[in-house]
Amino acid sequence: MNDDKCGCRIIHFQAVADARSASLNRTDYERLAQMFKIMADPSRLRILWALERQEMCVCDIAAFLEISESAVSHQLRLLRGARLVKNRREGTVLYYRLVDDHVKMLTDIALNHIKESND
Amino acid sequence: MNDDKCGCRIIHFQAVADARSASLNRTDYERLAQMFKIMADPSRLRILWALERQEMCVCDIAAFLEISESAVSHQLRLLRGARLVKNRREGTVLYYRLVDDHVKMLTDIALNHIKESND
DNA sequence: TCACTATATGAACATATAGTCAGATAGTTT
DNA sequence: AAACTATCTGACTATATGTTCATATAGTGA
Numbered sequence: 302m303n304d305d306k307c308g309c310r311i312i313h314f315q316a317v318a319d320a321r322s323a324s325l326n327r328t329d330y331e332r333l334a335q336m337f338k339i340m341a342d343p344s345r346l347r348i349l350w351a352l353e354r355q356e357m358c359v360c361d362i363a364a365f366l367e368i369s370e371s372a373v374s375h376q377l378r379l380l381r382g383a384r385l386v387k388n389r390r391e392g393t394v395l396y397y398r399l400v401d402d403h404v405k406m407l408t409d410i411a412l413n414h415i416k417e418s419n420d
Numbered sequence: 421m422n423d424d425k426c427g428c429r430i431i432h433f434q435a436v437a438d439a440r441s442a443s444l445n446r447t448d449y450e451r452l453a454q455m456f457k458i459m460a461d462p463s464r465l466r467i468l469w470a471l472e473r474q475e476m477c478v479c480d481i482a483a484f485l486e487i488s489e490s491a492v493s494h495q496l497r498l499l500r501g502a503r504l505v506k507n508r509r510e511g512t513v514l515y516y517r518l519v520d521d522h523v524k525m526l527t528d529i530a531l532n533h534i535k536e537s538n539d
Numbered sequence: 540t541c542a543c544t545a546t547a548t549g550a551a552c553a554t555a556t557a558g559t560c561a562g563a564t565a566g567t568t569t
Numbered sequence: 570a571a572a573c574t575a576t577c578t579g580a581c582t583a584t585a586t587g588t589t590c591a592t593a594t595a596g597t598g599a
Contacts, residue, residue, distance in 0.1 A: 313480050320470035320484045330462040336530045341456035343449040351439035359576060364430045365439045372558050374577055384537040393566050393575045394431065403533040407526060411455045414522040418503040478546060491588055493547055512545045512596050
């Protein structure tokens with residue numbers, strides 16, 4: 302029923318004010334989105350799922366995914382950047398593993414949601 | 421040190437075999453990725469964060485986000501498709517709210533991960 | 540019916556992203 | 570040192586995605 306700075310029509314001023322005061326800052330949403338973006342790819346999810354059971358080296362992961370080692374390496378870089386996986390070196394071989402159980406928690410909840418949504 | 425169907429070199433056959441037997445099927449990874457993809461956008465996260473506190477109509481959300489109502493509507497469509505939000509109609513106004521607490525659980529874990537990663 | 544409001548939708552554009560290919564690194568073995 | 574292995578990186582391409590604009594739909598009130 303009125304205009305705001307942004308030019309949008311607002312019906313419920315209080316609701317908008319509440320949303321604004323409870324809101325995180327922009328950067329936090331960007332970081333959150335970045336985090337979910339990392340989880341939002343089938344190849345990366347398959348890697349993470351496999352690493353929940355045991356550490357694996359790059360070429361084994363590539364064999365498992367049936368994609369090139371280069372592609373795996375690119376994905377592992379993203380996963381490392383998001384601190385979801387880390388590695389240890391043994392000679393020329395790099396073994397990757399999960400950093401913590403956040404990945405498992407996230408996938409469990411997401412799987413539950415998907416399951417319940419299909420009813 | 422042998423070749424697989426896919427032509428990749430495998431070092432640890434057992435690890436690859438284990439990963440394969442524990443793996444979900446392709447479709448499940450696609451669905452999971454789709455779910456995280458929905459969470460992987462700052463605008464949608466801001467909408468979801470706001471709706472954790474109260475239901476809101478489209479034009480209020482637009483005012484809050486400072487983007488067009490059309491853009492909000494497109495995003496709400498995706499969120500509806502993922503069964504993360506639902507709406508109720510009151511005259512011409514549609515009030516949106518969260519379907520369940522999965523969103524809150526996911527964002528809490530992701531925020532924790534981000535926080536812990538910065539140490 | 541017509542005008543008005545709130546929301547939805549389709550097309551278009553700009554940006555982001557996953558994979559491929561070629562070439563670079565780093566550790567190993569001789 | 571040179572040859573070899575495992576992995577990484579940069580450039581490129583095809584596809585996906587978020588927003589805007591214009592238009593369509595659905596409900597309300599005269």
